[in-house]
Amino acid sequence: MPSRTGEEQGRITGKIIIEQLLRNLEVGQFEMGYSVLVPCIFSLYLHPEDYARLTGVFDLIREDARRALTQRLEQWNAKPLSLGRLRGSRQSKPYKPACKDWVFEFFPDAESVVPVGDVEIHSELNETPQPGYHGAKTTLMDREPGVGSITGRAGAEGAGKHANTRQSAERVYAELRYRDDSGPQLFLMTQDEIAIGRGGDDVSVNLALYTNDEVSREHLRVRRDPVQGRFSIIDKSMNGTWLNGKRLKRGVEEPLPARAQISVAEVITLEFEARP
C-alpha cells in the first residue's frame, strides 16, 4: 500500500503523490444536473524536508500528474461496459474539470501538521483566487465568512468585464480586424492599453477571441503612449505572438507600426491599423 510505504520509509514518492491526487479527484467531485465537475486546482502541502528534497522534480511530478488525472477522467467518461450498464450503477453524466487545465502548486507545510512522508492536498473546482489561501492552509469552516465576499465579487465584476463593446464616446485610436470562430470581426481600440486573449472567469481581456486553447487566456497586450501616440506590443503567451512574421520575445515590449499583422499563436491573424 503506497501510503504505508511512505510511512515505513518516511519518504514520500511521486507515486504516492499522484495516487493521492487521484483520490482527491474522486473525493472532490461536484455533481450538477448534467455533468459532474471535478477539481482542477490542487495545492499540495509537504513536510518542509520533503519539500526541499523534491523541489527539483516538481515539474516532472506535475507532468505525470497531468497525465494520470486526464487518463482517469477519460476512464470515467468512457462508455460503461454492458455488465455495468445491466447493473445500472454507472451514472451517465460526463465528468469534467471546471477549468481548462490542471494546476498543481507545491507548498512547504509551515504549520507542522503534515509529517514527513505525507502529503496533504487541498483541491478546488476552479480558479477563483482565494484570499489568504495559497501558502497558508485553510479549511472549509475557516472560509465561511469568505462566501459572501466571493459571491459579491463575482456579481460586481460580472457587471463590468469582458464586453467587446464600448462604454463611452472615447476616441478610437486603432482598429483590429480579425477572423475567429465567430466569423470576421472588428475591434475598436479606445483605451491606451488593451489585453487580447481567450479570456476566462478570472482573466479579464478587452478583446476576447472566440477560439481554441492554443491562444492563452491573456495572450498579448497592445499599448499606446498617450503623449506621443505611438503603439507597442507585448507577448504574454505560451504559444507565441508574431509581429509581421517575426516572433516576439515573451514579456518584452516592442514597437508596433501603425499598420501591422499580428499572428496570435499562428491561429488568428489580427490586422492592426492605427487611426490618424
Add this chain to the structure above:
Amino acid sequence: MGLDCKWRSGAASDRGLVRGENQDRSYVRDEDGVFLVVDGLGGHAAGEKAAETAVEVIQAELAKPDRDAPQRVRQAITQANNRIRELGDENEAWRGMACVLTLAVMDGERVVVGHVGDSRLYLVWNGAIRKLTSDHSPVGEREDCGELSEREAMAHPRRHEVFRDVGSRRRQADEEDFIEMKEFLFKPDAALLLCSDGLSDQVTSEAMNELIERYDGDPEAVARSLVEAANRAGGSDNVTAIFVAGSEFVGAASPAMSQARVRHSITRAREVAAKQSASPGALARVLRILTCRTAFLVYGFVLGVVLALAWR
C-alpha cells in the same frame, strides 16, 4: 429532452410599459435548432400581422428539407418578405406593414444566421459577450464603425429608423442589400442570445452578460430576466429575448458555480491507510457483487442446471 441534447433554449416576450400591443413574435424549435425573433413594423394590427406572417412562412419553409441550411434560411426569409408584401397589397389595413428579424438555425456544429434590420444576435463565451449581427439602421451603422458608443447609440433620437426590412417591397433571395448571412461554430460551452431592439435599446450588452452569467440550467429564467431588465430600464418598446445555452455552458455567476467556488476537498495520504486497513470497503464491494443483476442471472442458471440434473 435527453441529457445528450446539444443546447437548451428559453424565450420570453413582453409588450413593455409604453406600447399598447406586442408586435414582437418569437419562434423556437429546440429539436431542430431553429430560433427566430421578429419585430413587427407598422401601425395597429399591421405590425403584428407582419410578424405573425414571417413566423408562419419561415416555419413552413424551413421544414422543406431539400436544400442546405444557408439556402433554406435565405429562401425562408425571402418567402416571408414576399408574402408580407402580398398581404399588404391585398388589404388596405395592412398596407406598408413590414418587420425586422433574426433567424438562427443549427447546422451540425455550426450556426447559420439570416438577419435583416435591428434585432440582434449575441454570442456569449468564456465570460465575454459579442454582437455578431450588424444593425441595419443609420445609428447602428455608426455604432458598428465606432462613431458612436453603445450608450450614445442607445440614447440616439433616430435609433428606431431602419434601412432594411422584411416586407416593404418584393425581394430576390440573393439581393445584395437584403439578408445579412452569417455562419459560425457553436461551441458546447457557448450560448446565444437573440433579441428585439426593445432589449438592446434599454440594456447594455454588459448588463445583459451579467444576467446571462447567472444561468443555472434554466434558459427561460435568463430570457425572462432580460425582458424584466428592459422593462425596469423604461420598457419603451416591445421586448423579446431567446436564450440558447450550449450543453456545457455554465454561468460564471450561477449559484452552482458560486457554491463550487467556495468548495474544496482536503485529503491526506495517511488517513487513507487507516481507512483501508479497517477495510469496510472490501465487504461492501463483495456484497455489491453478490447482489448485482448479473449475479442473479448466474444464480438462476445454476439453479436451472441443478433442477435439470435432479429431474433426471
